[in-house]
């Protein structure tokens with residue numbers, strides 16, 4: 303068998319483990335704020351997935367996610383920081399550009415990291431402009447209720463769509479006493495609804511509800527005219543979001559109750575690496591026929607052998 307035929311067979315073998323069905327939305331159009339609004343009006347759930355780099359952006363796009371969120375959770379999941387508050391804006395931009403290179407049709411939202419929007423509406427607008435220009439996102443997201451009202455107004459009036467985020471707001475974990483479910487009493491639920499209405503009033507195009515009891519998130523969703531995106535907020539939100547490396551079983555530090563592992567990619571990866579190590583030590587990888595290159599022709603191979611023999615019989619090791 304020729305090298306090229308073997309290589310061809312190898313490609314077929316690799317492709318056999320890939321999904322055979324074409325992605326449902328493989329020919330779909332670019333998602334926009336307007337097309338998201340249409341889904342919401344038709345009661346079609348909005349699918350949101352976080353992405354951190356080129357391969358995850360590519361996967362979100364190819365599987366037809368409506369929104370690809372470059373979440374600051376990447377600080378912990380992709381970069382191993384202790385908290386989301388440890389990531390810099392420059393690092394977020396670096397990752398977001400990589401996501402954008404892989405993500406052609408999903409609507410890309412960038413999560414403003416801690417310290418880039420709290421000071422003033424002007425600071426928030428400057429950061430948002432940078433995210434669009436340098437991070438190649440289509441919208442920004444940031445955490446907070448009424449206290450970020452001015453920021454949302456300012457950014458929206460500059461023509462940048464804003465996704466809001468209330469409930470468990472990880473950047474404020476210290477003040478919340480940790481990663482705790484929010485809105486578990488009537489008073490706290492009431493405050494969440496007030497925040498949600500204020501953010502809608504300010505012009506947010508959607509709202510993330512994180513770790514909120516189902517009845518509270520359901521009621522907030524019912525009272526709003528913009529879509530809610532739930533993560534640990536029950537099945538009655540207008541859409542759902544999960545953290546990419548969590549749903550693939552690739553994060554080892556904690557597993558919130560709201561996360562479902564859809565594929566054990568972590569253990570698959572671990573087994574693959576162990577197998578590679580085993581085969582290298584046993585010298586069964588690389589396979590001479592499958593993974594190696596030969597000389598241009600049998601004649602050239604013969605000439606090379608002769609030359610080696612000549613060198614080896616000579617006293618001059620430096621040729």
Ligand SMILES: Nc1nc(=O)c2c([nH]1)NC[C@@H]1CN(c3ccc(C(=O)N[C@@H](CCC(=O)O)C(=O)O)cc3)CN21
Nearest residue numbers: 375378379386472481482483545548553557558559560
């Ligand atoms: N990998 C990862 N996934 C995330 O969802 C995530 C991050 N990182 N980093 C930033 C924040 C932190 N998040 C978290 C972290 C832990 C819980 C958690 O374990 N919560 C408890 C609830 C405790 C209570 O009852 O109040 C749980 O059991 O789910 C929730 C959200 C969400 N975000």
Ligand SMILES: CC(C)C(=O)C(=O)O
Nearest residue numbers: 352373374375413510
């Ligand atoms: C979980 C989503 C909403 C998020 O904020 C993040 O990934 O950072």
Ligand SMILES: [Mg+2]
Nearest residue numbers: 373374375413
């Ligand atoms: Mg976030």
